[in-house]
Amino acid sequence: MILISLQIAAIVCLGVYFFRWRSGVRRRNAQSWDSLLARLRPDWSARELSDQFLWKEGLNATPQDAWQRMEGPKGLWVMYQNAQTMMEMADYAARNSETVDRLLLETLRSDAMQIRVCVLMALAQYGFSKASEGVRINAFRAATMYTGMAARMTQLLQENNPMMVPNFVAAM
Amino acid sequence: MTADNVLWVCAVLAETALVILLWKKHVLNTLPVFFIYLCWALATDVAGYSIQAFYPQSYPTFYWGQMVIDSILVFAVLVELAWSVLRPIRKSLPKRSWIGIALLIALAGLLVWPIAGFTVPGKLTSVGTYLFRLQQTFAILRVVVFLGMAAFSQVLSIGWRDRELQVATGLGFYSIVSLGVTVAHTHQLQGTQYHWLDEVVMASYLAALGYWVFSFTTKVVERQNFSPQMESFLLLVGGTAKTGRSALGNFVVTKNRPKDHQ
Numbered sequence: 001m002i003l004i005s006l007q008i009a010a011i012v013c014l015g016v017y018f019f020r021w022r023s024g025v026r027r028r029n030a031q032s033w034d035s036l037l038a039r040l041r042p043d044w045s046a047r048e049l050s051d052q053f054l055w056k057e058g059l060n061a062t063p064q065d066a067w068q069r070m071e072g073p074k075g076l077w078v079m080y081q082n083a084q085t086m087m088e089m090a091d092y093a094a095r096n097s098e099t100v101d102r103l104l105l106e107t108l109r110s111d112a113m114q115i116r117v118c119v120l121m122a123l124a125q126y127g128f129s130k131a132s133e134g135v136r137i138n139a140f141r142a143a144t145m146y147t148g149m150a151a152r153m154t155q156l157l158q159e160n161n162p163m164m165v166p167n168f169v170a171a172m
Numbered sequence: 173m174t175a176d177n178v179l180w181v182c183a184v185l186a187e188t189a190l191v192i193l194l195w196k197k198h199v200l201n202t203l204p205v206f207f208i209y210l211c212w213a214l215a216t217d218v219a220g221y222s223i224q225a226f227y228p229q230s231y232p233t234f235y236w237g238q239m240v241i242d243s244i245l246v247f248a249v250l251v252e253l254a255w256s257v258l259r260p261i262r263k264s265l266p267k268r269s270w271i272g273i274a275l276l277i278a279l280a281g282l283l284v285w286p287i288a289g290f291t292v293p294g295k296l297t298s299v300g301t302y303l304f305r306l307q308q309t310f311a312i313l314r315v316v317v318f319l320g321m322a323a324f325s326q327v328l329s330i331g332w333r334d335r336e337l338q339v340a341t342g343l344g345f346y347s348i349v350s351l352g353v354t355v356a357h358t359h360q361l362q363g364t365q366y367h368w369l370d371e372v373v374m375a376s377y378l379a380a381l382g383y384w385v386f387s388f389t390t391k392v393v394e395r396q397n398f399s400p401q402m403e404s405f406l407l408l409v410g411g412t413a414k415t416g417r418s419a420l421g422n423f424v425v426t427k428n429r430p431k432d433h434q
Contacts, residue, residue, distance in 0.1 A: 004355070004356070004359050007355045008352065008355065008356075011348060011351055011352045011355065014315060014319065014348060014351075015348050017319070017322075018318065018319075018322065018344050018345075018348060021322045021326065022337065022340075022341055022344075024326075025331070025332050025337055026337070028331060029331070029332075029334065029337075083329070084329040087329040087330070087331065088329070088331065090260070091260070091331035094260070095333075103263075105260070106260065106261065106262075106263045106264065109260050109261050109264075110261060110263070110264040112329070113261060113264075113328055113329070113330075116327075116328055116329060117328070120327070
């Protein structure tokens with residue numbers, strides 16, 4: 001009797017997870033552009049990674065320096081979450097526009113996914129071996145792509161909505 | 173009319189409506205295996221009922237063959253759905269990645285097969301044992317694959333399109349109920365109780381069919397505003413891919429150079 005109760009409980013848990021996951025995907029598909037922009041996390045800044053962060057792409061730090069400047073796992077986690085928002089922006093564009101360049105969207109998704117994979121690998125390695133060479137290289141890869149994205153966002157805002165630039169710069 | 177007959181008539185009607193609907197919506201182009209699976213389900217439901225009524229002695233052979241083909245189709249539907257979910261990032265994957273997905277699912281099935289064997293009731297015949305095990309393997313495999321897809325897409329933040337999500341919802345619900353019932357079956361409930369549980373599975377299948385009919389008759393959510401500013405935002409952000417990769421490439425080349433000279 002205990003065995004069957006446990007088995008049924010496990011199946012109910014699976015059902016609940018499945019339902020929650022489905023609700024999450026539906027919510028994600030219904031998001032507005034503004035809510036996506038608002039989800040970019042501003043509580044960690046990548047400005048320490050580059051002297052001209054937000055204004056120029058690329059890092060002027062070695063993997064060792066970059067690891068220290070990004071505050072280790074904290075910076076990685078913010079990059080991971082912001083990359084998710086970028087993926088959702090690409091999905092939004094794919095759903096709501098027929099003219100947007102599909103290749104661009106695929107590139108963007110691939111870029112954001114690479115950041116997430118690099119971050120996950122770095123965090124997993126960090127769990128076992130703290131800040132080893134492999135962790136720092138993966139973190140550096142993620143940070144390079146991330147700072148590039150941030151710099152281009154700034155450039156875009158400058159061109160299209162200069163009023164938002166000071167807030168954006170402060171937030172990043 | 174018995175409850176079985178009512179469920180059967182409803183299922184055949186729902187399957188017919190769904191097949192016509194999917195044909196009209198050109199789902200054959202996007203999810204061909206799913207469409208074939210539904211056509212197969214409709215054909216076997218009608219054929220199964222006719223054979224049971226007119227040639228009852230041939231029914232076990234029919235059921236056996238139908239179940240094997242059904243299992244193969246379910247496997248193909250899972251591969252198709254997984255591959256379809258990866259559509260947004262397909263360009264960055266090798267062309268034959270779907271073979272890898274099929275192998276992964278097959279491997280999961282091979283791992284589940286011996287586990288399913290532990291739960292087979294002892295009183296069954298050898299053919300019955302085999303069928304029960306096959307049924308259980310696929311009930312578990314469907315749930316495992318759905319969970320895998322959900323977890324994988326969550327970790328990598330891959331979005332699901334509405335239609336794929338609807339197909340997955342129906343199949344996922346049916347799979348979870350099937351799994352619950354097969355678990356209950358292993359505890360050797362006898363006679364009427366055993367049959368009630370089978371009717372629960374049939375009812376869940378009917379619910380999934382009803383959900384699909386409803387979903388495919390409902391219009392996809394209207395598009396939201398996507399302004400030229402939003403597009404140029406993406407253009408600019410998307411352009412980082414090349415820069416990021418070249419930066420990484422330079423880094424890797426610089427890092428490897430000393431080794432090259434060693």
